[in-house]
Every structure is written in structure tokens, then in C-alpha cells.
Amino acid sequence: xxxxxSSEIILNQSSPRCHxxxxxxxxxxxxxxxxxxxxxxxxxERALEAxxxxxxxxxxxxxxxxxxxxxxxxxxxxxxxxxQILNFLLPGDFIGLQQKMDIAAAHGVEMLTPARxxxxxxxxxxxxxxxxxxxxxxIVWLAAHEESLVDESLLSVGRRSAAESIAxxxxxxxxxxxxxxxxxxxxxxxxxxxxxxxxxxxxSLVHTNKTLRRLERLGFHxxxxxxxxxxxxxxxxxxxxxxxxxxxPPRRII
Amino acid sequence: xxxxxSSEIILNQSSPRCHxxxxxxxxxxxxxxxxxxxxxxxxxERALEAxxxxxxxxxxxxxxxxxxxxxxxxxxxxxxxxxQILNFLLPGDFIGLQQKMDIAAAHGVEMLTPARxxxxxxxxxxxxxxxxxxxxxxIVWLAAHEESLVDESLLSVGRRSAAESIAxxxxxxxxxxxxxxxxxxxxxxxxxxxxxxxxxxxxSLVHTNKTLRRLERLGFHxxxxxxxxxxxxxxxxxxxxxxxxxxxPPRRII
DNA sequence: CGGTAACTTGACATCTCTCAACAGTAGTGG
DNA sequence: CCACTACTGTTGAGAGATGTCAAGTTACCG
Numbered sequence: 001x002x003x004x005x006s007s008e009i010i011l012n013q014s015s016p017r018c019h020x021x022x023x024x025x026x027x028x029x030x031x032x033x034x035x036x037x038x039x040x041x042x043x044x045e046r047a048l049e050a051x052x053x054x055x056x057x058x059x060x061x062x063x064x065x066x067x068x069x070x071x072x073x074x075x076x077x078x079x080x081x082x083x084q085i086l087n088f089l090l091p092g093d094f095i096g097l098q099q100k101m102d103i104a105a106a107h108g109v110e111m112l113t114p115a116r117x118x119x120x121x122x123x124x125x126x127x128x129x130x131x132x133x134x135x136x137x138x139i140v141w142l143a144a145h146e147e148s149l150v151d152e153s154l155l156s157v158g159r160r161s162a163a164e165s166i167a168x169x170x171x172x173x174x175x176x177x178x179x180x181x182x183x184x185x186x187x188x189x190x191x192x193x194x195x196x197x198x199x200x201x202x203x204s205l206v207h208t209n210k211t212l213r214r215l216e217r218l219g220f221h222x223x224x225x226x227x228x229x230x231x232x233x234x235x236x237x238x239x240x241x242x243x244x245x246x247x248x249p250p251r252r253i254i
Numbered sequence: 255x256x257x258x259x260s261s262e263i264i265l266n267q268s269s270p271r272c273h274x275x276x277x278x279x280x281x282x283x284x285x286x287x288x289x290x291x292x293x294x295x296x297x298x299e300r301a302l303e304a305x306x307x308x309x310x311x312x313x314x315x316x317x318x319x320x321x322x323x324x325x326x327x328x329x330x331x332x333x334x335x336x337x338q339i340l341n342f343l344l345p346g347d348f349i350g351l352q353q354k355m356d357i358a359a360a361h362g363v364e365m366l367t368p369a370r371x372x373x374x375x376x377x378x379x380x381x382x383x384x385x386x387x388x389x390x391x392x393i394v395w396l397a398a399h400e401e402s403l404v405d406e407s408l409l410s411v412g413r414r415s416a417a418e419s420i421a422x423x424x425x426x427x428x429x430x431x432x433x434x435x436x437x438x439x440x441x442x443x444x445x446x447x448x449x450x451x452x453x454x455x456x457x458s459l460v461h462t463n464k465t466l467r468r469l470e471r472l473g474f475h476x477x478x479x480x481x482x483x484x485x486x487x488x489x490x491x492x493x494x495x496x497x498x499x500x501x502x503p504p505r506r507i508i
Numbered sequence: 509c510g511g512t513a514a515c516t517t518g519a520c521a522t523c524t525c526t527c528a529a530c531a532g533t534a535g536t537g538g
Numbered sequence: 539c540c541a542c543t544a545c546t547g548t549t550g551a552g553a554g555a556t557g558t559c560a561a562g563t564t565a566c567c568g
Contacts, residue, residue: 076405079495082413086405097398105402105497129387137383140394144351147401148359151330151340154404157412158456159336162556193514202412204557209516211556241333243359416524447546458525463548 018045018118020254021068021091026179027252030135037132038253043119048111050191055099057108063119065095066254070115071191074107075199085200087149088112088192090176092252094142100125112191118254128253138251145250152243157202160240162211165201168240170221174230179249187222187229272299272372274508275322275345280433281506284389291386292507297373302365304445309353311362317373319349320508324369325445328361329453339454341403342366342446344430346506348396354379366445372508382507392505399504406497411456414494416465419455422494424475428484433503441483 017039021027030038045068048054055062057077072089086107089095095117098106121127129136152172156165177188198208215221220236222229230236271293275281284292299322302308309316311331326343340361343349349371352360375381383390406426410419431442452462469475474490476483484490 074405076409078409078413084409084412086408097394098402101395101398103395103399103402105406107405125391126387129391133383133387133390136387136390136394137379140351140390140397141355141357143394143397143401144355145357147397147404148352148357150401150404150408151328151361152359154340154408154411155330155332155338157408158338158453159332206558207556461524467548
């Protein structure tokens, strides 16, 4: 993650603009009208620091956000502190749907890096559904896609060995992030600690470390200077048999 | 599950009707117009046998269904046969969204009991989004709610012990199913084998059996004659700290 | 230069898995 | 009516993967 201004500023100008995601070719475009409509719903940006909580774990009916910049994750914790990361959030992801719908057992959201989110008005969902069926469709697409990520994670945690799980996670993150950072040379930014990997895969920190080192010694990947590089994608794919690449660019609300 | 006619019949009359879910008070009602609109999209029912596959694992762009009757589950498998059940499907659940949206890595769907589903026309999603924002909203609600089930399952598999996971699963199923079977006396129908529990929680069959027996000996629950009864809900809740009950009745597309 | 967070590594404990055998039940066909 | 098969459930014994504890090391930051 490039360093980003992280002062806690909430822009709320007369015409609140959210500076768009850089690599917009990575996403399906909106129509003129959709863009205009979304502009009218924006409350402006909010900047967050690394480690900051965007949504507390048991909140209800909060705001809706699109992640413009930076990484985060969704999580749940048990009363004794055990934590499970549900999935990682990358630029373009839509945040807060479950809370908005007052679904019980909603998760928390925390940032991994300094980040900017675009805030949407409280009744945006209703407005989008009434007036912009195309955008509403995007929202379901995003929800269904996020669920598919959790599905994949559940498959890992439930049925893959530690090494397979970790390899699958690295590959999945690489695939999701790579299109966003095409212009930055090899690999992707990797602001995730071993503790995060542990919490995402239901492993202990120690075992995660040992397995990660083993994969690195075997030449599968390299993590250095906060970047992840996949060195032997073919071998990793053989090891983990992940599903094939996405055929179409992801949708978005921004 | 009561025995159900399970001949492979596809009704496709001039005015295809789907016999509604019995206990409709368990769901949020539709408006007159919404009901009329849904009627126009229905292709009729399809009856399935226990064990039958409704959606094969790597299919794309299939039909959409609402489960009227009977239970099923979503699943993924690895190439060597290891299987993970993602969540269980109960009457009222909406099926096939990920496939419809051509999201890679979609799951399969299989029935646990004889079941009836209501089939919807191929372009129903678009029609609903264009014309019935309220129903479109229901679809996102259903998608977000299903994701919250997977979230909870991931928390179990990742961070709970075998006993905690199993107890949490039993409670969650009980809570979901109980409103549907209020008129049947105690407990809920329980068409789930120990192998299914294993595959849902990432456990071995043997360990599942031993843990289940232990919980039963401890007086937490009872499974007999294909029904599940929770005997000591308070104790189980203490053991697993699941989230509080849903505040509102679930939505539906039917 | 001290202090904190992240990362490493070894030794040992334990939960869960695998293997193996058997019991109960339902369906099937002779 | 009885074998026969298939599926589900049950239990014990030993093996293996992963967790826990403990002790550093490295990197970063004020």
C-alpha cells in the first residue's frame, strides 16, 4: 500500500466527489446516468488509518461504503477473543450491506492500511433499487461475489491442509489484486501479517509461520518489502486446485 | 421431512402455479402486485428426490429456483473428492444466484430430502430488477443473509472446537427451521446424516460421531426418528455463544 | 538507542484423523 | 420369509497434523 494521507477527514462539500479508483479499466464501466446518479448519493470521502475500525462488530443499520483505496477485512470474534477473518477487502469492494439490512450476526470491518472510503447516504439502497436497476444489479453481483469468496475460504479452512490453504489464499489474493496494480511492476502490495493469515485460515500463528516458510523455501512465492510475488504459479495451482480465473471484470458501485 | 411425491415431473401449464410454502406467516408478505408479477415469471414446479442434484458443481448460467419444500445443501469439492458443505437450504431459500451471474467457482446444490422447487424464467432477474424494486431488494436481502450463514460457519470451522461447532450448527438449524414447523410438535425434522455434519464442519466422520454422542450424553440435544430436539438450549448457547435471534422474519421470492 | 510489533524456531501437548471392525436398519429380490 | 446389499451409526487404538509454550531475532519508529 502506498502511503496515503490518513488524517481523519470527512469531506462534505456542496458537491461531494469521491476520487475514483485509479485503475478503472479493471472494472465494468457505468453509464453516464448511473454515474450522475451515484454522484448525487455521495456524502464524500472518509480517510482511515491502518488498524482503524470502519464498522464495529455488532453494529446495525450503519452507512454504506465503497472502498476506494487501501485494504481491509471483515471479521467476527468469539467472546473469549478468538477471531476469524471472513474475507479481505480490496479497492472497489462494497461495504456494509449486512449491517444496513439489520441482519443479525453481522461482522466487523477493519482496515489493514491507510484507506479511503466513499460514503453513501443512509437511504441510498432504496434509491438505487427504485431508480437504477442496473446499479442494483451490480450490488447483488457484488454480494454474490463476496459470498463466493467466503465459500472458497470455507472450503480451505474445512477441507484443505495448512499448506494448501495458505497457497490458495495467496493465489486468490494475487488474482484479485493483480489487475489493480498492473502498473507497479511485479507482484502485489501485501499489507497482511502472518497473524492475519492465521485468523483467516483458522490456524495458529506458529503453524502459519512454519508453513509459510516452507512454501517460500520450496520456491512457491516470495514476500518482501510488503509485496507478494508468486514465483511458481503452476506448482501452486497444482497444489491447491483453485477454480479458474474470473471471465469478466468485476462490477462496482463508485 | 414428510414423504413427498418425488416423480420427476415438470409442471408447465398455461398458468403455472407454485404451491406456496405452508407456513407463510414465517415470511414477510408480498404486495398484491408483487405476487402477480412473480406469478408471471414462474415456469412451474420441479420435484426432486432425496440425493438428487439440482445444480451440478461447475455449471454456469442455469435457472433460478425457490425451494418450496424439503431440505438441501450447497457444496464444493476438491479434485480428490474432499467435500465441503457451504450451508444448508431450507424452504423459502433462493437458489442459483451465483450460477446465474456466471461467477467463477460456483457451488453445486443437492437435495437432502424429496423436495419441490419453483422454477423461474431465464431472464427473471432482469425483469425483477427493472420492474419490482421491492422484490429486487428481497433478493439482495436473501443473498446477504445466506452470506451471513456462511460467515457463521466459517467462524465455527476456523475457530471453534468440534463440540462447539456441532452445537452451533444444531442451534442455527433449529432456529432457522423451527418457525417453519411450528404446528408439528416439538423439535424440527432433521434429514441430515453425520456425514453431512462432517462435511459442513470440516471434521472426520468418526470424530463427528464421537462428539455428537458426547453432546447427546451431556443432555444438550436428542436426535431420533429423523427429528432434532434441543433439550438444553441455555447450556448450548453458553457453550457456543451464537449471535442473538433474528429480529425480523426472513424475506422471500415466492 | 530503547521499545514495540512482527517474525522464527524448537520442544512438547493434544485434538482430530485414519484404520479397522462391527451393529442396526431399510430396501430388494429370490 | 429370508438372504443379501447398502447405508448409517458406533466404538477402540494408534498416527499425524496442528496447537501451545517458550525463547529469541529482526525490523521499524520515536
